[in-house]
Structures are given as C-alpha cells and as structure tokens.
Amino acid sequence: MKNVTFRQLRVFTEVARHLSFVRAAEALHLTPPAVTMQVKELESALELPLFDRQGRQVSLTTAGEYFLVYARRLLATLKDADDAMARLRLLETGLLTVGLVSTAKYFVPRLLVQFRQEHPGVEVKLQVSPNRAELLKLLGNNEVDLAIMGRTPNEMAMRSEPFAAHPLVFIAPPGHPVGEFGHPPLSVLEPYPFIVREPASGTRAAMEKFFAERQFTPCIAMEMPSNETIKQAVMAGMGLGFVSLHTIALELQARALQLVHVEHTPVMRTWFVVHRQSRVLSPAAEAFRYFVLEHAEAFLARQDGPLLAEPH
Known part of the structure; x- marks a missing residue:
C-alpha cells in the first residue's frame, strides 16, 4: 500500500463510477492507455485484481468493491484537507x-x-x-x-x-378537451391517461401526494425516466403530464404544450x-x-x- 498514489485512487474511482476505461479517460482528460496503466500499477501494488475485464465489459471484483469504499474515504479526506487549507488562505x-x-x-x-x-x-x-x-x-x-x-x-x-419555490403543473397537448375548462376540478382529468415519472422521482412523489389527498386514482398509461420524454409523449397526444414548471418554458412559449389549470395547482414544493x-x-x-x-x-x-x- 505504501506505493499507492492519490492519482491512482482518482483514476480507479472514476473507472469504478463509469465501469468503462474509455469514459473514465474522457472524464479525467487522459488517454485510455494512461488510465489502464494507472489501474494496473494500483493492482500491482495491492497484489489483487480490482476489475474483471471481459471484452468491453468491465465490472468490479470483490476486492475492487471493498477497496472502492476506502478509496472514496481517502479522496474525501484529502478534499476536506484541501478545503480547510483554502479557508485559511x-x-x-x-x-x-x-x-x-x-x-x-x-x-x-x-x-x-x-x-x-x-x-x-x-x-x-x-x-x-x-x-x-x-x-x-x-x-x-x-x-x-x-x-x-x-x-x-x-x-x-x-x-x-x-x-x-418549485411549482409543479399539469400539461396537455394543444387542443386537448381539458383546455376548454378554466380551472377544472381534478375529477375532470379522470378519463384521460397520464404519462408520469418513475417512482424514485421527487416529481412522482409530489403527484402521488396531491392525488392521495384528494382521493383521486389516475389512469397511468406510462412511466418515463425523464422530463424530456414526458414532454415529447404529451406533445404527441399520448396522455396528460405532471411536471415542473421550470422544464416547459420553451414549449409553452412555442405553444407546443398548454397548462391545465386544475384547482389547487400549481402544486408548490x-x-x-x-x-x-x-x-x-x-x-x-x-x-x-x-x-x-x-x-x-x-x-x-x-x-x-x-x-x-x-x-x-
């Protein structure tokens, strides 16, 4: 361990993050051979393999998973020391x-x-x-x-x-029937399918809380992993959406989407x-x-x- 360098630790953690030598090299502004060399020198110093390499597939070995915990701690401690010295300066x-x-x-x-x-x-x-x-x-x-x-x-x-404040709103494609209502109750949306974020999303949690408080059960047609895919699906007429107002400024200005001013919205987070x-x-x-x-x-x-x- 005495020959291990912080440079090697940084390279190792970046490869572990991406599980790719090429992507790690891009993130570190190094060449892939340089990244490979640093990892090989680290493995030699530890006398243990840290990655399994099968073609282009890279995964951490058991030793690699354990060492990653300590490498991150060491780098975090070094960063804290550097920050403390910067404060003094x-x-x-x-x-x-x-x-x-x-x-x-x-x-x-x-x-x-x-x-x-x-x-x-x-x-x-x-x-x-x-x-x-x-x-x-x-x-x-x-x-x-x-x-x-x-x-x-x-x-x-x-x-x-x-x-x-973080306003969350309901959206629909232009010309959707719900656009004819001024400030409709939530029940007006019952016949229509919804395109929603994945369960781990904060937006999804806020939507479910809003629905639960009003005892409303939506018809969820699809779950999407990003705001962009939800916007595209709603614009295509696949359903209604519930998104952050921050994400739709351009679409509202271009009239590619419309707000649905449901009662008690926007939902403020x-x-x-x-x-x-x-x-x-x-x-x-x-x-x-x-x-x-x-x-x-x-x-x-x-x-x-x-x-x-x-x-x-």
Whole structure:
C-alpha cells in the first residue's frame, strides 16, 4: 500500500463510477492507455485484481468493491484537507462540484453563469442525477460539495436550506378537451391517461401526494425516466403530464404544450441547497451556497411568474 498514489485512487474511482476505461479517460482528460496503466500499477501494488475485464465489459471484483469504499474515504479526506487549507488562505478558487436532480438542470446552469461572473477563479463541475436516490449516493460518497434537490434527505445527517419555490403543473397537448375548462376540478382529468415519472422521482412523489389527498386514482398509461420524454409523449397526444414548471418554458412559449389549470395547482414544493453536516465546505462551495440563498428565489420568480400569469 505504501506505493499507492492519490492519482491512482482518482483514476480507479472514476473507472469504478463509469465501469468503462474509455469514459473514465474522457472524464479525467487522459488517454485510455494512461488510465489502464494507472489501474494496473494500483493492482500491482495491492497484489489483487480490482476489475474483471471481459471484452468491453468491465465490472468490479470483490476486492475492487471493498477497496472502492476506502478509496472514496481517502479522496474525501484529502478534499476536506484541501478545503480547510483554502479557508485559511481565504481563496475563492479551485473546483466546485454541484450535484442536482435532473429537473434542476433547467435553471442551475444559468445561475452558475452569474456566479462565475462574480467568482471567476472557481471552476464548476455539474453532476446531474436522474433522480433523488442517485443524488443521495453522490452526497453520501462525498462526490459532490453541494446538492440542489426538492426533498430534504432524512437518510443522512444533512444541512438543508430552502431557497425558492418549485411549482409543479399539469400539461396537455394543444387542443386537448381539458383546455376548454378554466380551472377544472381534478375529477375532470379522470378519463384521460397520464404519462408520469418513475417512482424514485421527487416529481412522482409530489403527484402521488396531491392525488392521495384528494382521493383521486389516475389512469397511468406510462412511466418515463425523464422530463424530456414526458414532454415529447404529451406533445404527441399520448396522455396528460405532471411536471415542473421550470422544464416547459420553451414549449409553452412555442405553444407546443398548454397548462391545465386544475384547482389547487400549481402544486408548490421547495428547492433546497444541501450538504453533509460533517463536511467542511471550501470557500468556493460556501460562496455558491450564499449566492443561491441570496439570488435564486428572485431569479426563478422572474422566470416562472409570466408562465403562470399568461394563458397558454
């Protein structure tokens, strides 16, 4: 173990994340042979194989699965040490890794552009997770500094701070019969099929809570793994949808979708900025946290307000 380097650990964890030497090389801006060499040197130092390689298929060995836990701990400890030293230097530089659920990708990049204008020395990396469960894994493994999510996690000791409202709405294709109603009761939607997110999604949880409170049982025609596929399915006339208002600005403006102003909607949730309580935030992460808490609410209000106010 004494010959193992942090460079090897970083390469190993990246290959373990992607289960691909080529994709790990792309993420690390290295060549695939360089990644392979680092892994081979690490395996030689440990005297154990870490990956099973069968053609293009790569999987962790039992030793690899165990070692991955310790490698992540070591890298997280090194990152904490680096952050602590940066605090002492009072520098707002370095790498900031922000994790977010897929719905947040419709506004977080624009916030980051503004943040970078004020903090040009910070390099930002986004980790978009398909759903809340995957984002919690990134937080648990210390693979992100901060996370943007819609439900506060109870699974781990986290600091969760609300920063903006998150409206969820019903949508239909243009010309759908439900568009003839002004503010219909939920029961009007009973004859129509729904295209919904997967069960692990926060949007799905909010929808089910809204339905359960009103004792409404929807006709679920399909489950889709992303907002984009739901929008396309609704535009194609396959059913109604329930999505974040953040995700449909362009479609509403182009009149490719219409809002269904069901009574008691939009369903209002809350966005949170989250980090592990035990983790010392770097100056860059602390600066972004303050930026989100100070600016994000007004930013989203400007973006979403006209969409709710105007008939579509």
